[in-house]
Amino acid sequence: MTELHPLLAALDEQQREAAEPLLGPVCVLAGAGTGKTRAITHRIAYGVATGVYAPERVLALTFTNRAAGELRSRLRELGAGTVSARTFHASALSQLGYFWPRVVGAPAPRVLDGKARVLAHAAERVRARLDTAALRDAAAEVEWRKVSGLGLEEYAAVAGERARPGGLGVDQLVALMQAYEEVKDERRQLDFEDVLLACAGMIEAEPSVAMHVREQYRFFVVDEYQDVSPLQQRLLDLWLGSRRDVCVVGDASQSIYSFAGASSDFLLGFSRRHPDATVVRLERNYRSSPPIVEAANALMRDRPVAVILRSAAPVGPADATEPLVPRVRAFADDETEAEAIAASIAGLVRSGEPASSIAVLYRVGVQSAALERALDEAGVSSRLHGGQRYFDRPEVRQAVMALRAASLSVTDEPLFKSVSDVLRELGWSQEPPEGFGAARERWDNLNALVVLADQAAPGTGFRAFTDELQRRQQFVHEPTLDAVTLATLHSAKGLEWDTVFIAGLSEGLVPISHVRDAAGLEEERRLLYVGITRARRRLELSWARSGPRGGTREPSRFLAELGTRIRGEGAAPPVAAHP
Numbered sequence: 001m002t003e004l005h006p007l008l009a010a011l012d013e014q015q016r017e018a019a020e021p022l023l024g025p026v027c028v029l030a031g032a033g034t035g036k037t038r039a040i041t042h043r044i045a046y047g048v049a050t051g052v053y054a055p056e057r058v059l060a061l062t063f064t065n066r067a068a069g070e071l072r073s074r075l076r077e078l079g080a081g082t083v084s085a086r087t088f089h090a091s092a093l094s095q096l097g098y099f100w101p102r103v104v105g106a107p108a109p110r111v112l113d114g115k116a117r118v119l120a121h122a123a124e125r126v127r128a129r130l131d132t133a134a135l136r137d138a139a140a141e142v143e144w145r146k147v148s149g150l151g152l153e154e155y156a157a158v159a160g161e162r163a164r165p166g167g168l169g170v171d172q173l174v175a176l177m178q179a180y181e182e183v184k185d186e187r188r189q190l191d192f193e194d195v196l197l198a199c200a201g202m203i204e205a206e207p208s209v210a211m212h213v214r215e216q217y218r219f220f221v222v223d224e225y226q227d228v229s230p231l232q233q234r235l236l237d238l239w240l241g242s243r244r245d246v247c248v249v250g251d252a253s254q255s256i257y258s259f260a261g262a263s264s265d266f267l268l269g270f271s272r273r274h275p276d277a278t279v280v281r282l283e284r285n286y287r288s289s290p291p292i293v294e295a296a297n298a299l300m301r302d303r304p305v306a307v308i309l310r311s312a313a314p315v316g317p318a319d320a321t322e323p324l325v326p327r328v329r330a331f332a333d334d335e336t337e338a339e340a341i342a343a344s345i346a347g348l349v350r351s352g353e354p355a356s357s358i359a360v361l362y363r364v365g366v367q368s369a370a371l372e373r374a375l376d377e378a379g380v381s382s383r384l385h386g387g388q389r390y391f392d393r394p395e396v397r398q399a400v401m402a403l404r405a406a407s408l409s410v411t412d413e414p415l416f417k418s419v420s421d422v423l424r425e426l427g428w429s430q431e432p433p434e435g436f437g438a439a440r441e442r443w444d445n446l447n448a449l450v451v452l453a454d455q456a457a458p459g460t461g462f463r464a465f466t467d468e469l470q471r472r473q474q475f476v477h478e479p480t481l482d483a484v485t486l487a488t489l490h491s492a493k494g495l496e497w498d499t500v501f502i503a504g505l506s507e508g509l510v511p512i513s514h515v516r517d518a519a520g521l522e523e524e525r526r527l528l529y530v531g532i533t534r535a536r537r538r539l540e541l542s543w544a545r546s547g548p549r550g551g552t553r554e555p556s557r558f559l560a561e562l563g564t565r566i567r568g569e570g571a572a573p574p575v576a577a578h579p
Contacts, residue, residue, distance in 0.1 A: 007046040007078065011039060018249075018280040019043035019408040022052045022219075025274035026247040027267070031307035032296070032533035033287025033496070036249050041071060043247065045078035047219070053083075057218040061236070063227055067494060069472075071223070084217075088232050089192065092199035099209050109188040111195060115139035115180070118189070123177035126172065134166030141165060142177060144300075146193035147229035147261035152177060163514070191388070196231050203238040214241045224494075225250035225270075229261040237243045244274065252305035256490060256527045258519070268305060286310040287496055289323045292539050295562050299525060313536065326532075326539035328505070328559055334370050337544045341373035341501050344540065345484055348499060355381055357498040359485040361531045363509045368486050371503065377485060381444060385487035385495075391473040397443050399426055399449055400469050407466040418462045419453035448481050487530045500535035502528070506543040506553040518541055528558050549555055 008016050016027045019040045030036035044060060047053035060075075060083060062068050071085035093111070100108035112118065116135045119142070123130045130138060141162070145155045152174055159170045163345075168176065184191065190198060203210045217239060222228065225248035228236070238244060248270055255264035271277045285293050293311040300306040331337035341360060349355050360371050360382075368384060375382045390396060399422075406422045420428070428446040433439045449469075456465055485497065489510075504510065511524035531541060543555050 005046060005050070007049060007406070009041050011035075011042055012284060014280065014282050014284060015039040015042070016278065016280065017278075018247075019046055021278045022047045022050075023245055025244050025270070025277040027270040027274075027277050027279045028247065028249040028282060029267075029279065029307055030249055030251055030282040031285060031309045032251065032254060032530070033285040033313075034282035034307075034309070035284075035286055036251075036282060037070065037074065037223070039282065040223060040247065040249055041074040041078060041080075044075060044083055045080040045223060048080045049085065053219050055080055055082040056084075057216070058083045058221070059091065059217040059219070060221045060223070061088055061091065061224040063087060064494070065090075067223065072547055088235065092195050092235060094200070095213060096199050099206070099212075100198075103202060103206055103209065109190045112184070112189050114190045115142060115191055118183050118187075118191075119176070119180055122176055122183050125179045125183070127164065128168060128172055128176055130166045130168075137163075137165035138173075138176065139367065141173070142180065142191075144259070144261050145177065145575055146197065146548045147231045149230040149234065155322050185336055191230065193329050200231070200235045200238055203235075210241065213239060214243070215337060218243065218245065220246040222246065222248045223250075226252050226255040226264040226267045227257050227262045228266050230263065231261070231364055234503070235264050251307055253300055253303070253307060253526055254533075255305075256523060256530060256531050258523055264305065281307060283307055283310055284312045286312050288533060288537055289313055289537055291323050291325045292532065292535050292537075295326050295539070296529055298562050299532065299558060301561075303522075303525075309533075324538045326535075326541060326562070327564075328541040328543075330555065331542060331544045333546045334504070334544045334548060335368075335374075337503060337542050338370040338374035339377075339501060340539070341542065342378040342380060343372065344497075345375065345501070346378040346380050349380060353499065354482060355484045358501075358535065359487060359495070359497040359499070360494065360501045360503060361487055361489050361492050361534065362503045363489055363512060363527075365488055367504050367509075371486055375486075378494065381441075381481075382480055382482035382486050383483040385485050386491045390445070390448070390481070393445055395426070396449075399423060399446055400466070400473065400490050402426060403449070403469065404466045407462040411462055413462075415456055415460055415462055415465055416450070416453050419465065420450055423450060444481050444483060451482075489527045492534050493530050496534050496536060497538045499538040499540070501540045501542070502531045503542055504544070505541050505556040505559060508553065510556045510558065525558060528556075 002414055011019055012035070015035055015038065018026070019042050022043070028036065028039065032038070038061070044053070044058060047058070048055045059070050062071060062085070065087060068085050068090070072081070075081055075083050075085060089559055097108050116139060119135050119138050120130070123135070141164070150158070154176045155177070159173060164170070164173050183285050196240055203213060220236070220240060222236065228248070248267065250264070250267040252264040252268055255262065271279055288296070288311060290311040294307045297309055329340070331340060345358055348358060362368065362564070372384070391400070402422050402425070403419060406418065411418055423446050426446065428443065428450065432443050432447070453465060487495070510528055511521055515521050515524055541559065543553065545553055547553060
């Protein structure tokens with residue numbers, strides 16, 4: 001019997017099926033928590049180790065800087081650290097910056113940080129009155145049009161079926177978009193989507209650019225392929241040219257970005273476009289306990305796109321005889337719900353569960369305020385996921401600069417002492433300050449650097465440590481803060497925690513009130529599925545009977561579908577009323 005390569009031996013049977021075929025089209029249908037990142041990074045490292053892949057000719061693509069940073073980190077650990085792992089936008093921007101001066105004879109245009117200011121000027125030109133919220137909605141509509149590959153005339157044909165910002169008519173909205181493009185052109189500016197459009201256009205129009213790009217990258221891996229937009233698929237096709245060495249990985253059950261132009265059709269239709277493709281299903285869930293997996297499967301029952309999960313995770317904590325069954329609770333109002341969640345979390349933290357292993361998820365950002373306030377009053381630190389980036393915070397920037405300067409001096413002191421001495425000069429102390437608020441938040445941010453030093457590999461030098469900090473800063477690879485995470489269901493995708501609370505599971509929130517059709521309802525179902533499958537051991541679901549403006553609410557229709565797989569009292573949905 002042939003001995004398996006060590007990189008393949010580290011995988012389970014299904015993961016090995018995904019990692020072994022290195023050439024030709026490969027489609028991996030990977031359910032939540034099934035180790036897809038492990039499978040694709042081992043696949044890439046196996047290709048490099050066996051000489052099939054030249055590392056500089058492999059491009060791994062994903063959708064967020066955090067995910068790209070995770071891919072790079074894992075590939076480095078597997079001996080394939082020189083493989084490029086980037087977002088679609090980062091890859092396109094790099095190519096645009098290189099080719100634009102050579103083709104056009106001038107520096108590439110500046111990329112806008114955001115669309116709102118330019119849209120406001122465009123609105124003045126067409127005499128449209130738009131407030132801040134309407135400008136934000138208009139920006140989203142501009143993005144949807146572009147990533148969907150629609151020109152202005154094509155967009156005008158479908159705009160009547162879409163919600164239009166600021167109550168604008170179709171002609172007004174199209175005029176606003178036209179003016180927006182004119183303002184950008186006059187100022188030699190590109191927006192985020194233009195980067196992809198310009199890169200694609202340059203490859204299509206310039207054979208020398210196409211040849212250069214296709215010579216640079218030969219093998220492609222696309223993670224989270226269910227989130228690809230028509231524009232991104234067009235660019236991927238251009239990068240590939242006539243080659244077929246592409247591996248796509250995704251889960252249609254986690255397709256939650258159709259409002260932004262993403263389409264799972266590319267994932268589900270992959271084998272039709274590539275009839276000889278190797279198709280592998282990853283269904284063994286290593287993240288969640290059996291009761292959580294059962295609840296997730298119940299929610300997706302009879303959905304044709306679903307991957308049916310099988311739990312391979314431990315049934316519960318080491319001292320438990322039975323796995324923790326998900327629970328649903330009902331409360332009088334949002335404030336009472338937030339206070340009860342905070343009290344439960346405070347109890348878990350007192351019992352020894354790290355705050356960083358707990359998350360509270362919700363549908364819309366405005367729900368975070370009551371939760372932040374309740375956690376603060378309960379004496380529990382929290383952080384808003386998707387808020388200011390860790391390395392952009394003033395005290396962290398100052399600390400990294402101070403550590404970098406200190407590391408230039410030769411020292412034989414242990415790394416922990418070197419780092420803690422520098423941070424003490426900036427106000428860090430062994431014990432956290434009393435109370436919560438800005439002082440505690442500053443301490444938490446500095447303490448995260450101390451924890452990184454404490455967890456560094458034995459023998460790591462001070463200079464090597466600060467080099468790693470700079471690498472993390474560059475690739476947005478943030479440390480874990482000892483705080484409860486507050487996140488929307490959308491932003492929680494790709495993350496996981498031991499304990500997850502999902503708040504606000506009432507009609508009008510989940511599913512959201514503006515859902516218009518069956519397709520939108522199914523996306524809301526998938527969004528809840530994503531939330532449920534973030535939990536490893538404990539899952540708590542809740543809803544409130546009334547909102548801040550009064551009136552009554554009904555529990556989310558999805559709760560009833562979870563059936564006996566959750567604890568609660570009463571008929572469908574099985575909810576336990578808060579006393």
